[in-house]
Amino acid sequence: xxxxxxxxxxxxxxxxxxxxxxxxxxxxxxxxxxxxxxxxxxxxxxxxxxxxxxxxxxxxxxxxxxxxxxxxxxxxxxxxxxxxxxxxxxxxxxxxxxxxxxxxxxxxxxxxxxxxxxxxxxxxxxxxxxxxxxxxxxxxxxxxxxxxxxxxxxxxxxxxxxxxxxxxxxxxxxxxxxxxxxxxxxxxxxxxxxxxxxxxxxxxxxxxxxxxxxxxxxxxxxxxxxxxxxxxxxxxxxxxxxxxxxxxxxxxxxxxxxxxxxxxxxxxxxxxxxxxxxxxxxxxxxxxxxxxxxxxxxxxxxxxxxxxxxxxxxxxxxxxxxxxxxxxxxxxxxxxxxxxxxxxxxxxxxxxxxxxxxxxxxxxxxxxxxxxxxxxxxxxxxxxxxxxxxxxxxxxxxxxxxxxxxxxxxxxxxxxxxxxxxxxxxxx
Amino acid sequence: xxxxxxxxxxxxxxxxxxxxxxxxxxxxxxxxxxxxxxxxxxxxxxxxxxxxxxxxxxxxxxxxxxxxxxxxxxxxxxxxxxxxxxxxxxxxxxxxxxxxxxxxxxxxxxxxxxxxxxx
Numbered sequence: 001x002x003x004x005x006x007x008x009x010x011x012x013x014x015x016x017x018x019x020x021x022x023x024x025x026x027x028x029x030x031x032x033x034x035x036x037x038x039x040x041x042x043x044x045x046x047x048x049x050x051x052x053x054x055x056x057x058x059x060x061x062x063x064x065x066x067x068x069x070x071x072x073x074x075x076x077x078x079x080x081x082x083x084x085x086x087x088x089x090x091x092x093x094x095x096x097x098x099x100x101x102x103x104x105x106x107x108x109x110x111x112x113x114x115x116x117x118x119x120x121x122x123x124x125x126x127x128x129x130x131x132x133x134x135x136x137x138x139x140x141x142x143x144x145x146x147x148x149x150x151x152x153x154x155x156x157x158x159x160x161x162x163x164x165x166x167x168x169x170x171x172x173x174x175x176x177x178x179x180x181x182x183x184x185x186x187x188x189x190x191x192x193x194x195x196x197x198x199x200x201x202x203x204x205x206x207x208x209x210x211x212x213x214x215x216x217x218x219x220x221x222x223x224x225x226x227x228x229x230x231x232x233x234x235x236x237x238x239x240x241x242x243x244x245x246x247x248x249x250x251x252x253x254x255x256x257x258x259x260x261x262x263x264x265x266x267x268x269x270x271x272x273x274x275x276x277x278x279x280x281x282x283x284x285x286x287x288x289x290x291x292x293x294x295x296x297x298x299x300x301x302x303x304x305x306x307x308x309x310x311x312x313x314x315x316x317x318x319x320x321x322x323x324x325x326x327x328x329x330x331x332x333x334x335x336x337x338x339x340x341x342x343x344x345x346x347x348x349x350x351x352x353x354x355x356x357x358x359x360x361x362x363x364x365x366x367x368x369x370x371x372x373x374x375x376x377x378x379x380x381x382x383x384x385x386x387x388x389x390x391x392x393x394x395x396x397x398x399x400x401x402x403x404x405x406x407x408x409x410x411x412x413x414x415x416x417x418x419x420x421x422x423x424x425x426x427x428x
Numbered sequence: 429x430x431x432x433x434x435x436x437x438x439x440x441x442x443x444x445x446x447x448x449x450x451x452x453x454x455x456x457x458x459x460x461x462x463x464x465x466x467x468x469x470x471x472x473x474x475x476x477x478x479x480x481x482x483x484x485x486x487x488x489x490x491x492x493x494x495x496x497x498x499x500x501x502x503x504x505x506x507x508x509x510x511x512x513x514x515x516x517x518x519x520x521x522x523x524x525x526x527x528x529x530x531x532x533x534x535x536x537x538x539x540x541x542x543x544x545x546x547x
Contacts (some may be wrong), residue, residue, distance in 0.1 A: 265534050342462070364463060369546075371439045371459040411445040414457045 005178055007219055008160055008225065010042045010137060012048075013062035016057030019174045028196055030189065033174030036061075036085055036222045036259040037163060041067050041157055043134025046075030050099070050139075050155055050164045051223055055088030060252040062089070062096075071097040076132055078103045078139065080166035081152045084112050086223055091116060105130060105143060108151035126153070128211060144168065144208035146201045149356045154212070161218040167197065168208065169235050170222035173405050181230035189225060190235070191259065192244055199306075200337045202243040209240055245307070256400045257302045258288040258342075262314030264327050268348030268380050270313045275386045276312065276346060276375075279393025286397040305333055310342035310400045311368070315355045317347060322355035342400050343368035344394070346375040353378070371399045435543040436460040437479055451476065451533035451544060461546040462533045469495060469547045474533040482528060484540030492535045 005013040019033035038061055047069040055062040068420050076095040079087060081249040082104070088279040094100070102123035104112055109125055126132075128143040142154040152330050159285040162223035171193040175183035198205055213236070220235060256278050262273035265387035273290050280288035291304065305311060311333075343366075345359035363370050375392045377385050398404040434454065435442040441458040452474065465473040478485065516535045525535045530547060 259443070368460040368465055371461070373459070399439070406440045406442065407445070409440045409458070410444050411449065411454055414443060414454060420456050 002060055004040070004064040004068050004069075007039070007221065007229070009159065011160055011162060011221075012040045012064070012068045013178065013221075013227065014038050014040050014068060016053040016060035016063060017174055017176060017414060018054070018057055021172070021174070024172050028172060028192075030172035030174075034172035034175050034224050034316035035178075035209045037170075037221065037225075037227070038065075038086075038089075039161075040065060040219055041134065041137055041139070042069065043137035044264070045135030047073045047130070047133055048078060048137075048139060049074055049093065049097075050078045051080055051086045052077075052093055052362055054085040054091035058089040058092060058393065061252065062092070065093075072099065073277055074100045076101055076103060076134065077143075078132075078164070079112075079156050080155055080164060080332055081149060081223065082108050082115055083149060083167075084115070087115060090183065103139075104139070105141075105145070105153040108153075111149075111151050127205045131158075142208070142211045144204070144211060146204040148197045148201055154208070156215055157421050161166075161216050161217070163212065163215065163217050163220050163232075165212075165220055165222045167223055168205075168225050169228060170224035170240065173224075173225040175226065178227055179230070180226040183226045186226055190238075193225070196237075199242070199335060202337075205239055205243040209243070212236060225327065228401065239424060256286050256309040257307065257398060258260065258286055258310040258312065258397065259308040260290045260312045261293050261301065261326070261329050262346075263293040263316070263323055264288060264314070264318050264348070265318065266348075266380075267300050268377070269316050270388045271344070271386065272346050272348060272375065272377060273312075273314045275381070275389035276314075276393035276396070277397075279390035280397035280400075282390075282394055283397030283401060288393070288397065293329055298325075298328040302335050303333050305329075305338060306336035309339065310344075310396060311338070312344045312346065312396065313359050313363075314345070315347045315359060317349040317355035318349075319354045320352055320354050322347075322359050326355075326359065330359065333366055339367045341368050342396065343370050343390075344372060344396055345370075346377075346389070348377050348379060348381065350379060359412065366398055369399075370394060371404075432484065432538050434538055434543045435461075435480075435541075437543055437545045445538060447537075447539050449538050451531075451536050451538065455533055455544075457533060462544075463533060463546070467534050468530060469535045472496065472532065475530050475547050477528075477547050478486060478529050478531060479543040479545050481540060481542035484538065484542050486535075486539065487538035488531070488536065492532050495532060496530060507540050 015037040018034050021033040023029055031050040038052050039050040041048045077100045103126050106125045126141040130141045132139045133265045138158045144154050152166050173186040173189040217232050220232040260273050260277055262269050264270040275286045277290050280286050282349045315322040343363040345356045347356050353376040358375045360370050360374050430447045431444050432447050433442050436458050438461050441460050443454050462476045465471045
């Protein structure tokens with residue numbers, strides 16, 4: 001049970017199985033647990049340990065490690081990622097193998113200090129191109145930051161064609177058969193892991209792939225889930241597909257896309273959404289589209305959010321709040337990177353109309369750009385109010401393509417109009 | 429009262445303000461993408477770029493300088509830092525980041541014409 005698993009004559013898996021795990025990092029679900037994968041690489045000049053395991057699983061890790069090496073043979077400890085599920089056993093490992101040198105990425109240095117709370121740490125920071133020799137085996141480092149922490153890196157063993165990829169290409173899936181050609185179907189877990197862990201960093205995924213692509217690879221050994229030895233490049237290819245920009249509008253920088261989500265109780269917010277769309281569409285270079293939140297669900301809309309340059313949300317105010325489906329769409333923004341995207345809110349209301357301001361505040365909290373105050377219209381929009389909507393859409397469109405006309409205002413007028421809007425808001 | 433012009437280049441709006449006005453008093457009202465958290469010079473979230481006219485801004489206090497430096501460090505260490513971290517980092521190092529081209533919007537007062545932008 002506590003036996004190591006051989007990847008090759010010189011490389012062993014010495015990680016831990018955690019089949020009882022159901023929710024990981026609070027936010028991720030797994031139906032059958034996860035694994036913390038750690039590895040040992042033996043060269044003629046000593047042994048390297050690549051990553052460790054969660055503290056609670058240390059016993060498994062040390063038992064497997066002891067089956068493949070003595071502590072005094074360990075010369076090198078590589079940490080591809082410092083998250084506690086991979087560094088939990090590190091302090092004890094350092095105690096048992098005090099002569100071993102630590103190799104971490106440059107961005108990991110301060111994090112390591114914060115993690116171990118020790119001032120006397122001795123470590124070497126490495127980046128792309130750096131190597132460490134174990135005699136007849138060589139570790140080569142790849143600087144692949146933000147996958148999914150700033151400190152992440154990959155380690156490649158040149159003579160074995162094995163890539164120790166860290167969390168990249170991993171998944172939460174626990175199967176003691178361990179190799180991708182032996183375990184149960186884990187495609188869903190692989191996709192789910194990408195969507196929730198790597199997706200917000202997809203530009204960094206592509207940068208990492210340019211470093212990985214030139215390497216001949218026989219095995220990809222990630223820190224969670226199955227070891228990928230059967231057609232490993234399929235997984236690299238899948239990451240490329242998932243991370244690449246696919247829409248013509250993304251590739252063509254001359255066109256900006258605006259996505260207008262709305263939900264409406266009696267059709268007033270729908271009318272606003274359509275008028276805003278018409279206004280935005282009148283700006284050359286803007287492709288605006290409306291989507292009724294009621295006819296989809298937040299998870300389906302994540303693709304739209306990820307690829308849009310500007311995002312508007314229309315919601316009525318019901319009981320002093322935006323409605324839940326609108327909040328669900330806003331919550332799903334965290335699954336991708338919306339920072340600095342253009343954003344705005346609008347909606348019809350009966351008495352008070354708080355929803356628009358609340359949605360705007362949330363957008364600002366996500367560090368989106370909200371250049372114009374949101375549009376609130378009492379009950380059914382009149383023709384004049386629909387014209388206001390078209391104008392709002394037009395202005396948002398102009399902000400999106402960066403052709404908004406320069407405006408000069410006096411501070412007194414600016415603050416007076418804000419104060420008036422606030423007073424109206426409070427009076428309602 | 430003496431006046432100054434503050435231009436927010438991200439929204440293309442120029443505001444005529446009495447000298448001594450702080451950026452925080454107007455940036456949100458024009459819809460500029462300068463973001464705030466604590467609003468009192470502690471957190472460093474409202475750091476912005478001085479595009480033009482840095483000589484027309486209030487002197488840097490010791491506190492503002494400290495926060496700017498700390499913020500710089502925080503960005504470098506941050507978990508989910510800015511999307512163009514490397515560009516920012518290079519800029520910070522090359523251009524004497526703390527206090528010259530980057531300031532805190534909640535602290536900085538305007539004494540003459542200036543153009544500002546979110547970082």
